[in-house]
Amino acid sequence: MNIINVKNLKKNFKVKTKKAGLKGSIQSIFNPTYREVKAVNDISFEVEKGEILAFIGPNGAGKSTTIKMLTGILHPTSGDIDVIGLIPAKNRKELSYKIGTVFGQKSQLWFHLPPLDSFHLLGKIYELSDSYVEKRIAYLTELFEIKELLEIPIRKLSLGQRIRCEIAASLLHNPEIIFLDEPTIGLDVVVKQKIRDLIKKLNKEEKSTIFLTSHDAGDIEQLCKRAIIINHGEIVLNETVKNLKYNYMNKKVIDIKYNEAVNINIPDVTILKSKGYAVKVEIDSSVCDIDEIITELIKLGKVADITISDPPLEEIISNIYQQKSIGGDRVEEDS
């Protein structure tokens, strides 16, 4: 069953343009000129109930604009949106009882007050009974491990602690869908992992549908069964993560620092950069085994440092474009 249905969604913005220099500044005050920008350009997709869907794209791809339209903050230029049977632009208030939202950089908690106060206030705003609020707070503090944070003013919490409280706050009214806009942005690796685990747990325990945006390829791999990649306002790819990984995210980048000079000559290993004893190589995990390659690399000399990472999202996207234009040779899912 689909809980979100989006059809031919478009959003255009008018942007003021300004020529350079003093003359341009004056001109733009008295005679502004506008340019039309297609922030979201004809996208369609569905989200199934209980699914975790990642909406991925680089900055300015149209992720936030889409999420704002799905929640009713922005009204579409054209196209249809159906969220839990409601039209967000028309039924924003009704919809707000059924969805929870966390915008990574914006807080819905009162800065100078401890989270507990904010929770109680939000309970009143969502017109929940006191006993229900108490029950929810007890449950959520357990789930999010924030018991010891409840009495500390938000301004004294770390970003990771704050995000946990933010997500907990957005779940107080037990929403059916949770929108998370860049929930892991600005967090370090350990905290990022914690938030990811939390989101997984949430999806399992509460059976809630989760719609998250990110520009971090790691979020997709670990969280979702399906991802939609958006770029320049258009859907580039709408695939299962399994397929995505196999076809497009099969590259890994390995940075190795040796203590001595080495000569790398292993088949299927492309050298990206080599400077002094430090080497950056790329391998294709669909043709070779990471395990073996690393063993080979370590054998070459004494290793001082080694890191394995995903190529940046921009690279994956350009990879997708390339493969699409070549076409044909994609491996289909075999199940």
Next chain:
Amino acid sequence: MKKIAKYLHVMKVSASNNLVYVSNFIARNFFFMFIIYIMLMLWTNIYSQKGSTIAGFSLNQIIWYLIVTELVTLSRSNVFTEVSRDVKNGNIAYMLNKPYNYIFYSLSNSLGEIGVKLFTNVIIGVAIGFLYVGPLINFDFRHLPFILLSLLLGIIINFFIHISLSLTAFWLEENSPFFWIYQKLVFTLGGMLIPIDMFPNWLEKIAKNLPFAYVTYGPARLAVKFSYSDFVSTVLFQLGYLLLFLIISLLIFRKGVRALNVNGG
């Protein structure tokens, strides 16, 4: 030719940059125009029933007087908030080992800011005066340098009082009440909205010996009713208070730094 073109270009770029702040600038000057306009209406009404002079001031003089006091108040720098912030967040520690004296560094910093504000505000102020009540009567251009000197001294006294108060942040978390109270003392006993000459006799005598009068009242009175003997006594008072608050600020600063070292910031 090339030399001039260079400076013209810099001016153009900076003007373009400042277009961003134009709304701020306009808002400040609108307020200036507005408050003097209210005062004009108020005093016009008062003079209509009291005759041509009150305590020796004509309507023309009182409006020009208020323009000058307002000039000093509107052109003040943000030294109080800036220094208090530096002290509270510990930034001051990084400024101690620089090869300058912090107080004088802040003074030159402030004077730059005040200079820009004062320049634009003077132009607007003079325009407002001409528009509302015409040129200042009995004004002699030969007196201008003396008036400006007194104005500058007033601004510097204002600075030293501000910085002395802000340095209390070494010991107090919340020191803004000092700022408010000082402002209100200038407002009342400093004759900002009403010349001290209109006070009851006993209060006039007291007020004329207090420092607040030499921030606003002193220069403003010289501007509208100049005499060399008044100039000498005003400037002597100003120099005395300037020296006093300079010493006070240096002492507080030295004590504060010592407190900082003891507490480890």
Next chain:
Amino acid sequence: MLTEAKKNIKLIGMYFKFNLYSSMEYRASFIIQVLGMIINNGSFIFFWWILFENVESIGGYGFKDVMMLWAISSTAFGLSHVIFGNVRRITEIIMTGELDSYLLQPKDVLVNLISSRTIISAWGDMFYGIILFIGVNGLNISDFMLFLLFNCTAALFFTSILVIANSLTFFIGNAEGIAGLISEFMITFSIYPEGIYKGIAKLVIYSVVPAAFVSLIPVRIINNFSIKWLLILFVFVILWSVFAYWFFYRGLKKYESGNLIVNKL
């Protein structure tokens, strides 16, 4: 409609309790800010005292009448900022996108937005006005009831004007300067005797900057009860409030179309 109004009043009450409770968390800061504001306002008594030392009446007003103007303006300004503390921040809330959080909550956006915060120093304005009123007028129950009534209407005028001025941001971009200026106009016009306003100024205070309805007409009614002016006052307060509400939602439509958001990129 009626249940909607009831819900909004409940929401305002809830925020009021919540904000009061959280201001009490910082009791020292609360007391300092409230006392500071009382001193701040009190300094104007000095100004009027000196003025009335020199003249008997200004525009038909005596000292007591001017203090009544002050009492109503101050209490009403305080009331509007205690209850609707975010009203001055509407521009900032729009510009930073904080508005989104309010859009995603199941409450009336404007009411939710403006009442979700309080301004602590506004308590000082409120206390000051009440003390001043009782001080100059004594404890006359019927006058005091009228005083309370006019505080409510005047608070609605202040709030409406600030909502309208800040909502301009939806249409012209950052309106902080204009909103600050309009707020300054409202306050200043409402604390001087009506008799000093002539010509355009008189027209302005009865129309675009309805300061006459804040304090001037109320003081007239308290001194000289008139059912006609009372009714006119009620009609105007309703008209302005409805217009402010409509104007905000008109601007919000523009926000929802998104063109505003991109303008600042």
